[in-house]
Amino acid sequence: MDAIADSRSEGGKRVSVSDLKARKGGPPVVCLTAYTTPVAQRLDPYVDLLLVGDSVAMVVYGMGTTRDVSLETMIAHGTAVMRGSTRACVIVDMPCGSYERSPRDAYASARRVMDETGAQGVKMEGGLELAATTRYLVEHGIPVMGHVGLLPQRVSTRNNFRIQGRDEESWRRVFEGGRAIAEAGAFCLVIEGTIEPLARALTEAVAIPTIGIGASPACDGQILVTDDLLGLFSDFTPTFVKRYAEIGETIERAVSAYADDVRARRFPAPEHCYGVAPSKS
């Protein structure tokens, strides 16, 4: 646990956004998604940042994209993750439709997220077009994590997730967008689904930590969707996901054994019942 403890702020407090900002070029920042209290409890000792991602829409609610999750749902999951964590910095995704109209509108949504969950900041997807909103939120005391590259909220079907930066126009959009968000005051920047040299170049160009997902080992940190790395979400597995477990299969084995026991009247056994004398044998 020493390496973990080293990456934390002093005194057992939560990792703050300032701690994370200071990690530019330092030890890689470890990030994962979490949506529930029990999962947050498991991840909290090992990660620097827990993202309450709007990927919850697909992973937990079975929606086809991330676009239809509501602010209320994100707040409910943000609250659950805060309940289950004491150390990691918790950031909540602003859902599609809650921040694009104007900086003031975005502030009203973000204020609710901060006040109702107690999280340390919010994440918004977008580049140049979100620079003014990012600046406005930061100036009004709301820490912002940027997100450029592949933007799932702009994808209307699950077959349309495309790697960014393959042509000059796409490279420039992501690169300039990332720079603008960093200059607007974001404390860190997710780079998702880009060709590797673009993520590397953007990491070198900005003064804040970049957090890669399908991006580059040169990023200042990495994030994955926890359900992907655990083998719990298996509708599809992007190339950039490394599976560290097959929890989905473990669940099926356990549930199948339970079903067999119930059908064979092996469960519940006497030791699972109240008021049954222990057997003498």
Ligand code: KIV
């Ligand atoms: O919603 C999410 O889980 C995300 C991460 C993949 C970065 O935005």
